[in-house]
Amino acid sequence: MDKIRTVLSATAMLCATTAIAGAEPIKVKVFVGSMFEIGENTGDRAGEFQNWYERYWKDSTPHEVKGAFRPVHCNQDGVCGSVLGMGKVNSSASMQAILLDPEYDFSEAYFILSGVAGTPPSRGTIADVSWGTWLVDYDLGHRWAPEEGEAGASVFMPRKGYEAYRLFQLNPELVGWAVDLSKDVQLQDSDSARSYRMRYPDAAAQAAPSVKTGTHMTGDTFFHGPGLSNEAQYIAKLYGADDYLITEMEAAAIALVINRTHGTDRVLSLRGAVNFDQGNPNETTLQHLDPAPGETAGGFAETVSNITAVGAPLVDTIVANWDEWHDGVPARSK
Structure with missing residues (x-):
C-alpha cells in the first residue's frame, strides 16, 4: 500500500509539474516600468505608478517575481507594468529579473520607461512631458575637481570602452508615433506651478x-x-545626441538590460518634469536643493497625471492594432 501511495504521489507531482511547464507564458504587448510609488497603488497620493495602475491594472492580480523590486501586474490585453525601483542598479536589476521570468513572453513587447524628472529652465518647464530621443549615461567617464582643471572648462572626459553602453538612440519611427499620438493631449497645470515658473527669466x-x-x-x-x-x-x-532636456536616474541602464535580450527598437523613455535642474537667479544651488517650506515647485500631481495621459494613446494604439504592431513599428502616414 505504501508503494502504491508513493507511486500515486510521484505521479501527481509529475502531472502538476508538466501542467505548469506546459502553461503558455503571458504574451506581453506593452510593458510600463515606473520607478517609485509613494504609498499604495491606488486611493492615496499618486507617485509614478498609480495613474498607470488605475488605468490598466486595477482589477489585476499581482505576480511576485524573484529579484524584482515590486510585483508585476498584467491585464487581459497584454499590458503589463511594475515599479522597478529608483536608480540605475535598482531599476535595471528589477528589469532583468522580470525579463527572465518564464511567466512572460517579451519577444514582441514594447517598453515605456516612465517617471518624473528635472529639466533645465532654458529648455523646459514644470509639468512638461518629454519623449526621449536619446538616452545618455551621465556617469561613464572621468571627472575631477574644477580647480584642478582649466578654468571654465568641463570637468568630464569620456572613458574608452563604454561606447556601446553610454548612449542609445531610440527608434525615431517609434518616437514619431508617440509624439503624433500625444501632441494634442491637454496637459494639466496648477496655480503653484504657474507662480513658481515666474521666478525664472527663461x-x-x-x-x-x-x-x-x-x-x-x-x-x-x-x-x-x-x-x-x-x-x-x-x-x-x-x-x-540631441539637446539635453531631462535629467533622470534609470532609463539608460534599463535600456542596456533590454538591449541584451531584445534590442532597443521597441523602447521608449517618457518623463514628466517636476523640478528645474538649477535654482533661479536669486537663489544658490544649495538653496534650491533645500527649499524653505512653501518654496517648492508644485505641480507634482498634475505632472504624474500628464505622464499617463501622454503615454496611454500609444499603449492603446498598439493593443488595438496588434496585427500591425507585433512584427515591428509600422510606418507612419506622412
Whole structure:
C-alpha cells in the first residue's frame, strides 16, 4: 500500500509539474516600468505608478517575481507594468529579473520607461512631458575637481570602452508615433506651478507645459546647478545626441538590460518634469536643493497625471492594432 501511495504521489507531482511547464507564458504587448510609488497603488497620493495602475491594472492580480523590486501586474490585453525601483542598479536589476521570468513572453513587447524628472529652465518647464530621443549615461567617464582643471572648462572626459553602453538612440519611427499620438493631449497645470515658473527669466521656463522631445540624461548623481546642467549638455553634444532636456536616474541602464535580450527598437523613455535642474537667479544651488517650506515647485500631481495621459494613446494604439504592431513599428502616414 505504501508503494502504491508513493507511486500515486510521484505521479501527481509529475502531472502538476508538466501542467505548469506546459502553461503558455503571458504574451506581453506593452510593458510600463515606473520607478517609485509613494504609498499604495491606488486611493492615496499618486507617485509614478498609480495613474498607470488605475488605468490598466486595477482589477489585476499581482505576480511576485524573484529579484524584482515590486510585483508585476498584467491585464487581459497584454499590458503589463511594475515599479522597478529608483536608480540605475535598482531599476535595471528589477528589469532583468522580470525579463527572465518564464511567466512572460517579451519577444514582441514594447517598453515605456516612465517617471518624473528635472529639466533645465532654458529648455523646459514644470509639468512638461518629454519623449526621449536619446538616452545618455551621465556617469561613464572621468571627472575631477574644477580647480584642478582649466578654468571654465568641463570637468568630464569620456572613458574608452563604454561606447556601446553610454548612449542609445531610440527608434525615431517609434518616437514619431508617440509624439503624433500625444501632441494634442491637454496637459494639466496648477496655480503653484504657474507662480513658481515666474521666478525664472527663461521663456521656456515660463511657458505652459507641453509635450517635447530630447535627450534624457541618466545619472545616479542627482545633479543640480547651472554648472552641472551645462556639463550634461556638453556630454550630450560630445556624444552626438540631441539637446539635453531631462535629467533622470534609470532609463539608460534599463535600456542596456533590454538591449541584451531584445534590442532597443521597441523602447521608449517618457518623463514628466517636476523640478528645474538649477535654482533661479536669486537663489544658490544649495538653496534650491533645500527649499524653505512653501518654496517648492508644485505641480507634482498634475505632472504624474500628464505622464499617463501622454503615454496611454500609444499603449492603446498598439493593443488595438496588434496585427500591425507585433512584427515591428509600422510606418507612419506622412
